[in-house]
Amino acid sequence: MSLLAVDMGSSSCKAxxxxxxxxxxxxxxxxxxxxxxxxxxxxxxxxxxxQAFQSVTRQITSxxxxxxxxxxxxxxxETFVAVNQNRAPLSPAILNIDNRAVVEANWMAExxxxxxxxxITGLSAHPMYPIPKMLWMRQHQKEIxxxxxxxxxxxxxxxxxxGLPPHIDYSHASRFLAFDVRRRCWSEEILGVxxxxxDRFATPVPAGTxxxxxxxxxxxxxxxxxxxSVVVGGHDQPCAxxxxxxxxxGRVSASLGTYECLLASSDTPSIHDAALAANLxxxxxxxxxRYVTLAYFPSGIMLDWFLQLLYGNADCSIANACAxxxxxxxxxxxxxxxxxxxxxxxxxxxNPHATGVIAGLRPATSAADIYKGILEGIACELGxxxxxxxxxxxxxxxxxxxxxxxxxxLGLRLRAALTKCRxxxxxxxxxxxxxxxxxxxxxxxxYSGFSEAIAQLAHVADTIEPDPSVAESxxxxxxxxxxLYSSLAKMREVQAATAS
Numbered sequence: 383m384s385l386l387a388v389d390m391g392s393s394s395c396k397a398x399x400x401x402x403x404x405x406x407x408x409x410x411x412x413x414x415x416x417x418x419x420x421x422x423x424x425x426x427x428x429x430x431x432x433q434a435f436q437s438v439t440r441q442i443t444s445x446x447x448x449x450x451x452x453x454x455x456x457x458x459x460e461t462f463v464a465v466n467q468n469r470a471p472l473s474p475a476i477l478n479i480d481n482r483a484v485v486e487a488n489w490m491a492e493x494x495x496x497x498x499x500x501x502i503t504g505l506s507a508h509p510m511y512p513i514p515k516m517l518w519m520r521q522h523q524k525e526i527x528x529x530x531x532x533x534x535x536x537x538x539x540x541x542x543x544x545g546l547p548p549h550i551d552y553s554h555a556s557r558f559l560a561f562d563v564r565r566r567c568w569s570e571e572i573l574g575v576x577x578x579x580x581d582r583f584a585t586p587v588p589a590g591t592x593x594x595x596x597x598x599x600x601x602x603x604x605x606x607x608x609x610x611s612v613v614v615g616g617h618d619q620p621c622a623x624x625x626x627x628x629x630x631x632g633r634v635s636a637s638l639g640t641y642e643c644l645l646a647s648s649d650t651p652s653i654h655d656a657a658l659a660a661n662l663x664x665x666x667x668x669x670x671x672r673y674v675t676l677a678y679f680p681s682g683i684m685l686d687w688f689l690q691l692l693y694g695n696a697d698c699s700i701a702n703a704c705a706x707x708x709x710x711x712x713x714x715x716x717x718x719x720x721x722x723x724x725x726x727x728x729x730x731x732x733n734p735h736a737t738g739v740i741a742g743l744r745p746a747t748s749a750a751d752i753y754k755g756i757l758e759g760i761a762c763e764l765g766x767x768x769x770x771x772x773x774x775x776x777x778x779x780x781x782x783x784x785x786x787x788x789x790x791x792l793g794l795r796l797r798a799a800l801t802k803c804r805x806x807x808x809x810x811x812x813x814x815x816x817x818x819x820x821x822x823x824x825x826x827x828x829y830s831g832f833s834e835a836i837a838q839l840a841h842v843a844d845t846i847e848p849d850p851s852v853a854e855s856x857x858x859x860x861x862x863x864x865x866l867y868s869s870l871a872k873m874r875e876v877q878a879a880t881a882s
Contacts, residue, residue, distance in 0.1 A: 443605030556665030625817030638787025718755030
């Protein structure tokens with residue numbers, strides 16, 4: 383038997399079949415692209431999610447011999463689609479990167495109160511979340527809003543395509559900006575102010591809940607056996623944390639990808655002044671009676687941008703190109719200050735007008751210098767996020783890591799030094815899907831509980847120790863990095879005024 387984990391990302395869908403002992407039996411991926419009909423908008427037909435899900439599932443089932451016992455779907459958060467009584471989409475899904483609802487998010491912060499929103503949801507009012515976008519829809523797309531029976535997230539919507547009722551786990555519901563994370567239910571207070579009712583959303587349940595079995599018709603279409611258990615998955619970041627064994631209080635994971643996300647697990651949400659001041663997100667874990675607190679920033683996209691400049695669409699191995707650049711990089715600090723804010727900043731200020739910056743260029747500066755400088759900037763920013771999270775969640779000295787950033791030995795040495803943390807690289811590189819498979823296995827009874835599944839599946843491959851001498855060599859450059867962002871405040875103000 384095997385477990386099928388499907389992760390619906392914001393730009394691609396990935397499916398992996400795992401054996402009960404954690405071996406990856408097969409992996410398939412399919413990409414999709416958003417539509418940008420206007421500035422600040424990002425949409426995609428919900429059918430694209432369903433088509434991608436079907437495609438990767440059928441590819442997996444046609445590849446492996448072991449029957450799949452249970453299916454679980456995880457996803458990025460905040461994306462939602464308005465559906466009618468028959469659960470058919472009324473308009474394209476509005477994606478998490480869509481920023482059309484700035485006015486509505488500000489209205490929520492002013493009407494309910496920024497602190498009160500945080501006390502209930504563990505989030506700061508922001509246009510990325512679904513509730514402000516629903517308020518925008520009520521004002522600007524009245525017919526769609528009034529015709530909508532429900533507003534469903536990606537996983538809830540896919541459950542309906544599988545012939546099952548829409549359910550949403552607590553971690554995904556937490557990302558709507560209307561979920562009471564302590565009581566684990568839709569907030570009557572927030573929904574009341576927004577003139578919405580709980581029945582317009584999926585039913586919240588714990589991640590790992592079996593909510594049904596596939597019919598013979600649906601199973602046949604996907605290449606699965608009739609009666610396959612369907613288990614409710616969760617938000618990708620808590621799923622990744624589960625896949626790295628980060629469930630107990632005091633343990634912290636780091637996903638190193640396009641964004642770098644630090645996640646601390648705890649017994650209670652970090653709802654206090656320090657977390658609010660840093661705009662940290664704190665909400666329900668995919669593990670019962672646990673919470674997560676997140677700090678994150680754009681990182682890998684800066685490397686992608688630089689490599690695209692160097693190599694374009696040339697037919698070359700990016701891994702080999704990076705290895706060559708690392709081999710030619712200087713042994714000590716580059717003296718460059720590079721802020722990786724191509725998409726703006728996240729914690730603590732969430733400034734969309736911040737930009738990527740390269741300071742300190744000289745005639746002798748080489749491509750290898752800039753490459754290492756980007757890694758230095760990412761390590762400095764991760765050091766900042768680590769300090770924010772320590773102030774909010776308590777001290778820690780270990781990070782359990784996964785993601786594309788794990789492939790750079792140089793990048794890991796810099797991160798370890800500037801965060802003063804041991805970095806534990808996980809044996810399974812696909813932590814989101816592994817965590818999703820754990821949910822499938824716990825729900826289906828393959829494992830007696832989360833502790834058994836983690837002990838059996840979440841293993842460390844190696845550990846990178848922080849080098850104090852490297853940290854000391856970067857003391858001056860780290861100070862310069864801290865000054866760089868604040869020194870450009872006036873420029874950001876001008877950019878904001880020009881944009882408006």
